[in-house]
Amino acid sequence: MILAPSTTDLFALGAERLLDLATDHAGPFFAYDLGVARERFARLRAALPERVRLAYAVKSNPGLPLLETFSAAGAWFDCASAGEVSAVLAAGGTGRRMVFAGPAKSERDLQAALFAGARVQVDGIEDVARLHTLNTGDEPLEVSVRVNPASGVSEVAAIIGGGGPSAFGVDEEEVAEFVAAARAYDRVRITGLQVFAASNELDAGRLLANHRTALRIGRELAGVLGHGLDLIDLGGGLGVRYAADEPSLDVRALGAGLGRVLTENPWFEGELLLEPGRWLSAPTGVYCARVVRTKVSRGQRFVMLEGGINHLLRPLLTGQSFPTVALRPGVGMLGDGGPADRTGASLVPTTLAGPLCTSLDRVGSGDLPEDLRPGDVVVFGQAGAYAVTQAMSHFLSHPEPEQVWVG
Known part of the structure; x- marks a missing residue:
């Protein structure tokens, strides 16, 4: 049957x-079928250029067996709380393969991310100031800044992402002002970018349009900073169909398009990061x-x-x-x-x-x-x-x- x-x-x-x-x-x-999880991760990994890393968005499903499955497959992880950091570490993940995000990070959240060695994605100057105080190491802490783009695509009933007013990140038009303010905190160094502007998108072309926007913002950010970026996090948004008559996202087309995006942006020599959650889980x-x-x-x-x-x-x-x-x-x-x-x-x-x-x-x-x-x-x-x-x-x-x- x-x-x-x-x-x-x-x-x-x-x-x-x-x-x-x-x-x-x-x-x-x-x-839950963990065999499906392994197959989904392998299929997406095979479709993407080598310079694209996959960070499983833990928020979509933090079940320990699922985290263990993705950790064994070599996944990075996108965390948004101290609890998620702990879950990933318990599943065998490491801070070197972890990014940490959130619009209202608590002191506990930041301490957990720093303890794990995760890459923190700051949402405003307040994050920078607190990380400056918390960083007790010998070198500046390298972070990414989340930028809220002027436009983007999102599901009809938006849960996260899209253009317009947002609790997330720094508005695109205020990036230069933010960078100027961040220079006062010399124990923090901005070397990366996160842009998240889509959710449950089934059209690879629309996702790629967002990704090109992220690279454009990245080039402008690098110009303001005066140095290159080592990581551009393209966020999630890889959608799944909820009805039999809906199309499935063409991940091969997405991967081929990301290869073209990298070719179109020779200035960027770092790594791209995707944060699929729903598509995998x-x-x-x-x-x-x-x-x-x-x-x-x-x-x-x-x-x-x-x-x-x-x-x-x-x-x-x-x-x-x-x-x-x-x-x-x-x-x-x-x-x-x-x-x-x-x-x-x-x-x-x-x-x-x-x-x-x-x-x-x-x-x-x-x-x-x-x-x-x-x-x-x-x-x-x-x-x-x-x-x-x-x-x-x-x-x-x-x-x-x-x-x-x-x-």
């Missing part, structure tokens, strides 16, 4: 394995929750699940549903019309709601089998990123979901 061909890159594992796992776990659970995971009850209210069909925004918050934040399929123990996949479909049930528009006492508890909508009944399992794909750790896990004190690691 397999998932339908159009959904094989949306759901880790297969229907039969998921049903086995559902039998073994009484409550909602996440399941999302396809590794699924979330499984049983149906508790169904109802129709004033013409709208609801399916109530045993887990809601206490486990999956992102659909509420972005308005974008995770892909879903339905399984029935002892039967198999429902409603897809393919070889795994044992019922032939019609698909009907459905709103998926959770168990929380708030009308905000909506975890998606889509076409699901009309005969869904209590005990059936709804499976959410692409749930390896921005899922369990982004959720409202303590709201109403429901149990936290189990996490199962396979492979």
Whole structure:
């Protein structure tokens, strides 16, 4: 039994394995396939020029087995808290392959980053001043500065990135003023740049347009500094599809384009850094929750699940549903019309709601089998990123979901 061909890159594992796992776990659970993680990292690494480093964005999924998998593959890591630094070190990562970012870094955060030996990306003169005080070494601390570009691309419901006003970084038009102020702190030296201006972008051409903007800003920054840059961090933004009719990001085209970007910028002799999180982790995971009850209210069909925004918050934040399929123990996949479909049930528009006492508890909508009944399992794909750790896990004190690691 397999998932339908159009959904094989949306759901880790297969229907039969998921049903086995559902039998073994009484409550909602996440399941992750580490084999998918290894394959994704290897595929992206092979598509990129040698001078491009891959820093896994820990925020997308900080699960220790996943961090260990990427560390063993040679990944860098993008961290944004002292906790993430600790997790990466526990997984075998090192500060030499770690960048540290965040718009409001605490003293604890900065101390953790310095202890690990991570490359700090400063967001303003306050970061520079504190690092100047914290640096007790013999040499200036080399840092990168995050620049908020004047324009960029982002997902429709922006979570991070894009142009316009931002809590992140130094506005592009204020870079020269920032550099002048930073010269007063001689125990800190700016030698790198970070630009993050996209999120979940599926078009390689649009990503490359942002990357060319980053190189332009880098050239201007180097001119203001009076010396070259050793690192330009292009941020993340590598997207995954959440619907079968969406395109997949062409990472080969992205890699070839980055090769051209480097050729177009001979002034830059350092390394580029990409911070993929979702692209690496999302396809590794699924979330499984049983149906508790169904109802129709004033013409709208609801399916109530045993887990809601206490486990999956992102659909509420972005308005974008995770892909879903339905399984029935002892039967198999429902409603897809393919070889795994044992019922032939019609698909009907459905709103998926959770168990929380708030009308905000909506975890998606889509076409699901009309005969869904209590005990059936709804499976959410692409749930390896921005899922369990982004959720409202303590709201109403429901149990936290189990996490199962396979492979």
